[in-house]
Amino acid sequence: MVKGCVVVKLGGGLITEKEKLCTPKLAIIDSLCGVIAEIVSEGYSVILVHGAGSFGHLKAKRWSLHLGRLDESELVGSTEGDISAEGHISSQDEAIIAVRKDMFNLNNHVIAGLEKHGISSKVYPPHEWAIGTGEKFKGDVSIFADHHPMEVKVTFGDVVACEGSREFGILSGDDLVYRIAVEVPNVSRLVFALGGVDGLLRSPPIEGEPQDLLFEWRESDGFSGEHFENIDVTGGIFLKAERGSHVANQGIEVKMVRGVAATLYSAMKGEDCRGTVILPN
Numbered sequence: 001m002v003k004g005c006v007v008v009k010l011g012g013g014l015i016t017e018k019e020k021l022c023t024p025k026l027a028i029i030d031s032l033c034g035v036i037a038e039i040v041s042e043g044y045s046v047i048l049v050h051g052a053g054s055f056g057h058l059k060a061k062r063w064s065l066h067l068g069r070l071d072e073s074e075l076v077g078s079t080e081g082d083i084s085a086e087g088h089i090s091s092q093d094e095a096i097i098a099v100r101k102d103m104f105n106l107n108n109h110v111i112a113g114l115e116k117h118g119i120s121s122k123v124y125p126p127h128e129w130a131i132g133t134g135e136k137f138k139g140d141v142s143i144f145a146d147h148h149p150m151e152v153k154v155t156f157g158d159v160v161a162c163e164g165s166r167e168f169g170i171l172s173g174d175d176l177v178y179r180i181a182v183e184v185p186n187v188s189r190l191v192f193a194l195g196g197v198d199g200l201l202r203s204p205p206i207e208g209e210p211q212d213l214l215f216e217w218r219e220s221d222g223f224s225g226e227h228f229e230n231i232d233v234t235g236g237i238f239l240k241a242e243r244g245s246h247v248a249n250q251g252i253e254v255k256m257v258r259g260v261a262a263t264l265y266s267a268m269k270g271e272d273c274r275g276t277v278i279l280p281n
Contacts, residue, residue: 004188005045005147006268008036009177009240012051012157014195014259015110022055022102024109031261032193033113036152039268040119045147046268047180047187048110048121049173052157055106056099060170063095065159066133068166096159096168100127107156120151126158126171133162133169135243141183155180178243182250190247191267192240193259199276200241200256218279219245244278254278 010032017023040046052060060066064075069092089095104125111121130139137160144153157173181190197205200223202212214223219242244254257267257275266273 003043005047005184005186006039007047007049007177007181007184007187007190008264008268009173009190009192010048010050010110010259011192011194011240012053012055012057012173014053014193015050016053016055016106018053018057018195020054021058022105024055024106026109028259029109029113030116032259032264033110033119034117035261035265035268037114037117037119038265040150040152042269044268045186046152047144047184048114048152048154049177049180050107050110050154050156051173052099052103052106055102056157056159056170059089059095059099059102060159063089063092065092065095065099065168066170068162068169092168099159100125103156103158107154110154114152114154118150121154122148122151124153124155126155126176127160130158130160130171131163133160133171133175135175135178135246137171137175137179139179141179144180145184172239174239174243178246181247181252181254187252189253189255189268189270190244191264192244192254192256193264193267194237194240194256195259198258198274200237213274214276216277216279217241218248218281220281241278245281248278248280251280 015025015029036046064070089098114121130137132138155176158171160171162169181187198211198213200214200217205211248254255267255275255277257263263273
């Protein structure tokens with residue numbers, strides 16, 4: 001008997017070295033996939049969404065893919081971060097192909113991690129079924145509804161087609177988890193696994209000092225976070241908080257936690273653990 005469905009979002013900054021082009025954190029991926037496998041073996045259905053990190057954001061930012069079709073003179077992309085291994089990309093169209101290829105490569109690392117722990121997967125790349133960006137993108141998320149024991153359905157942030165002159169854009173994993181969590185039947189909770197922080201903080205972290213964690217948060221409270229606009233082409237922690245709040249408003253449990261094995265396990269089971277509980281407004 002299925003105990004319920006848990007949606008988990010593994011942040012791109014958690015599973016990759018975000019400032020080093022296409023560099024996965026394999027030990028972390030393996031550890032977190034082990035947790036997911038344990039949750040599945042206990043009878044839960046799991047839908048896994050992962051971010052892009054250095055497999056998507058650096059090239060997407062360099063070529064302004066989040067802004068849609070632009071003339072070469074309009075490109076405003078940053079060249080910060082390690083893009084020395086970018087290869088010979090000379091247009092937005094080539095950048096789209098390259099980013100999608102990179103995302104498949106990152107996804108393969110995640111799938112391999114699940115398989116190592118005895119879990120099969122079914123992957124749904126958004127560019128194959130979704131159109132548009134933001135939480136109102138067009139796409140049938142009911143494809144994630146069918147449950148098969150010992151199988152995890154997986155998707156990720158991606159470059160997708162957009163209607164009109166924009167032509168394309170970046171569909172964030174945080175928008176995907178919102179739609180999946182509120183539209184797929186029997187979702188009991190949504191867990192955001194973060195890199196480097198325990199949850200939402202009252203102020204950006206300072207190295208060597210204790211993190212001022214918000215144990216509970218609702219959207220009307222606001223907070224002071226960091227968004228690395230020179231790298232990130234989606235909304236960073238602010239988008240996670242906003243989408244998490246929208247999910248909580250639908251009566252679904254939402255928690256943000258540090259992406260370490262023991263904490264993620266407790267959060268996915270709905271047990272008490274260090275992190276931020278997102279409350280409905």
